[in-house]
Amino acid sequence: MALDLDKKLKSVKKEIESLIKKLSKITDVILKEIKPTKKKTTKKAPAKKKTAAKKKTTKKAPAKKKTAATKKVAAKKTAKKKAGTATASKTVYTTISRSKKGVDVTALMKKTGFNRNKIYNAVKALKKQGEIKSVGPGVYTKA
Numbered sequence: 001m002a003l004d005l006d007k008k009l010k011s012v013k014k015e016i017e018s019l020i021k022k023l024s025k026i027t028d029v030i031l032k033e034i035k036p037t038k039k040k041t042t043k044k045a046p047a048k049k050k051t052a053a054k055k056k057t058t059k060k061a062p063a064k065k066k067t068a069a070t071k072k073v074a075a076k077k078t079a080k081k082k083a084g085t086a087t088a089s090k091t092v093y094t095t096i097s098r099s100k101k102g103v104d105v106t107a108l109m110k111k112t113g114f115n116r117n118k119i120y121n122a123v124k125a126l127k128k129q130g131e132i133k134s135v136g137p138g139v140y141t142k143a
Contacts, residue, residue, distance in 0.1 A: 088114060092122040092143075096132050102141040 095111050098104050103111075108119050123140060126132045133143045 088112075088118055089122040089125050092119060093126055095132055096126075096140050097142045099141065102135045102139045104140075105138045108140075 082119060092108060092114070093110050094121065095108055105116065105119055105123075108114070108123075112119070114122070116118045123132065126140075130143055137140050
């Protein structure tokens with residue numbers, strides 16, 4: 001009876017080992033099919049070597065000194081950019097300044113096309129600068 005039990009256990013062990021081999025083959029096939037699709041969708045950074053390599057030191061060229069002429073040109077360019085662009089605060093301020101009674105946030109959203117957070121940020125900045133004042137909850141007029 002003990003011999004029969006040993007034989008059965010050995011046969012079960014062999015079957016389990018054969019099933020494990022089959023499963024490993026199947027998983028290898030699946031992984032091979034998955035890997036090419038992953039490579040197409042995500043790009044990995046090249047692996048860094050762990051060896052201690054000496055860093056190459058390169059000397060940078062000294063910065064060129066700005067002359068008065070180049071400073072004037074740079075100042076003119078920045079002045080042109082500032083004059084041509086309208087900020088959110090400017091847009092909100094002009095909308096509020098056109099109104100006699102005051103403008104609420106929903107009206108500002110409709111007239112400017114900005115979202116609520118952008119309106120609140122612009123109003124906060126304008127109140128801090130003293131450009132506008134609050135007449136009621138969510139209603140603003142020119143200071």
